[in-house]
Amino acid sequence: MDKYIGDEVMVVFSDEFGSEDPFADAVQAAAAMSRHDVHAYAPHIGISSGRVIVGYAGTPLRYNVSVFGAPVALAARCAGVKPADSDKAVSSTIVMPAADWGTRALHDVLPPQVGEQFERFELLDERAVAMKGVGEVAVREIHNVGIHFPSLSAENRALDGLYALHVANRYWPRWEEPVSSAGEFSHVRPLEPDAGT
Secondary structure (H helix, E strand, O other), rough: OOOOEEEEEEEOOOHHHOOOHHHHHHHHHHHHHHHHHOOOOOOEEEEEOOOOEEEEEEOOOOEEEEEEEEEEEEEEEEHHOOOOOOOOOOOOOEEHHHOOOOOHHHHHOOOOOOOOOOOOOEEEEEEEEOOOOOOEEEEEEEOOOOOOOOOOHHHHHHHHHHHHHHHHOOOOOOOOOOOOOOOOOOOOOOOOOOOOO
């Protein structure tokens, strides 16, 4: 049985690829993406299972891979499910058909990590959601209630990375040299004191 995570990026888990429990591996990978969301992108991840076609196009040196099938569409629809409780602060969600989750316990699939002082993930009760082109689907949701506030924006992390490459003589731009971001609020200058005070 294959498992898929869909939301801009697709990851395939399969017995044929060495996964002993493709569903648990998919949930654990989604939870790792959610835990390590250093830029606070707040991903909404969908998981689905079933038979698909994997197609390669190109040459051995340069090729693309695409995955086609109903599970891919269902994972994308699951990724688009809005959280049931809109008043609660949720940093990211993992949604899958309830049939795929079955009777598993959350701690069996996602045991708490060492150093976590509170329960980061919550498994919500089954609910029915209307999905375009699929109809009503019973889903289970895992919410990450841990909120991460990054110290640097994605843009400033990219600037710092380019600057580090430049310092190591590994970046040769065709135009101006990169400058370190000097932190998230480096563009903000202190106010000048009034001349009259």
